[in-house]
Amino acid sequence: xVQLVESGGGLVQPGGSLRLSCAASGxxxxxxxxxxxxxxxxxxxxxxxxIKQDGSASSYVDSVKGRFTISRDNAKNSLFLQMNxxxxxxxxxxxxxxxxxxxxxxxxxxxxxxVTVSS
Amino acid sequence: xxxxxxxxxxxxxxxxxxxxxxxxxxxxxxxxNYVSWYQQHPGKAPKLMIFQVSKxxxxxxxxxxxxxxxxxxxxxVSGLQAEDEADYYCSSFAGSRNWVFGGGTKLTVL
Numbered sequence: 612x613v614q615l616v617e618s619g620g621g622l623v624q625p626g627g628s629l630r631l632s633c634a635a636s637g638x639x640x641x642x643x644x645x646x647x648x649x650x651x652x653x654x655x656x657x658x659x660x661x662i663k664q665d666g667s668a669s670s671y672v673d674s675v676k677g678r679f680t681i682s683r684d685n686a687k688n689s690l691f692l693q694m695n696x697x698x699x700x701x702x703x704x705x706x707x708x709x710x711x712x713x714x715x716x717x718x719x720x721x722x723x724x725x726v727t728v729s730s
Numbered sequence: 731x732x733x734x735x736x737x738x739x740x741x742x743x744x745x746x747x748x749x750x751x752x753x754x755x756x757x758x759x760x761x762x763n764y765v766s767w768y769q770q771h772p773g774k775a776p777k778l779m780i781f782q783v784s785k786x787x788x789x790x791x792x793x794x795x796x797x798x799x800x801x802x803x804x805x806x807v808s809g810l811q812a813e814d815e816a817d818y819y820c821s822s823f824a825g826s827r828n829w830v831f832g833g834g835t836k837l838t839v840l
Contacts, residue, residue: 646829648776655733655834656768656776656819661827670827673731706775716766716821716829718787720775 613637615707615721622727627697633690633707633721641665641685644710646717647692649703649726659705660692675701697728734759734820734832741838742810750835752803752820758830760801764823767796767805770834771816779818780805807837815839 619631631647646661660681662669669681680693690707704723711718735753742748752759752767759765765783768776778787780796783803793808803822807814820832 644827648831656770656821656831657733658821658829658831661829663827668827672828714762714764714782714823716764716778716781717768717776718778718781720777722775 613719615709615719617705617707617721617724620705620724620726622729623697624730625698625728627728628693628695629697629726631692631694631705631707631724631726635688635690635707635709635719638709638711638719640688640709643719645681645683645690646708646710647681647690648706648708648717649701650706650723651700651703654703657703662690694726697726699728702726702728731824731828731830734822734830736818736820736832736835738833739836739838741840742807743840744810744812746810747806747808748810748837749804749806750818750820750837752805752822752832754801754803754822754830756801758822758824759798759803761825762823763798765796765798765803766821767794768819768821769814769816770819776819810839812839 647659660671678696707721708717709719767780770776784796824830
């Protein structure tokens with residue numbers, strides 16, 4: 612059974628930092644592109660960032676470029692999102708998501724973790 | 731990186747068919763056959779229903795089908811059932827390994 616379990620969320624002040632983690636199991640993590648997708652309260656889904664299987668390439672949505680960094684540790688089947696200079700508009704449930712095949716879209720999803728940016 | 735356009739709501743009676751549209755540009759929907767659709771029930775994670783325009787993952791009922799014409803993709807749900815009531819999101823590859831989602835459509839089964 613595929614499992615993605617996010618951790619590290621919580622309340623942070625504007626300008627602060629937070630590091631999200633995602634533990635993967637049940638599929639070959641090292642063969643999958645992995646992404647973070649977020650959903651602001653009552654809003655739609657927004658793709659945030661992704662990273663290639665070996666970690667050699669990554670992409671970001673414009674609104675987080677220069678502030679967020681995605682990384683992975685294939686030895687530990689783990690995905691990370693380092694979030695700096697957080698803003699109120701970054702408040703959302705953050706999902707870890709994975710692609711089972713090339714350009715499949717997001718086959719695997721975690722349960723999500725809430726990040727709240729507020730003073 | 732503009733969001734794809736979906737109608738905010740759609741509805742149908744049990745047994746009927748409903749189609750949800752997803753309009754993008756030649757830089758995303760129209761440029762690639764990499765459109766996917768997701769179903770999200772309240773408080774739950776999204777679930778992949780269609781990938782690469784018209785392919786169904788294992789376990790997804792064949793009542794769900796996808797298509798594309800030009801810059802617009804569509805999801806059709808046939809033989810509507812009560813459990814199909816949910817939010818539906820389209821997504822498209824947008825080049826340079828970027829992805830973009832639609833704003834979502836709330837499907838109501840009357």
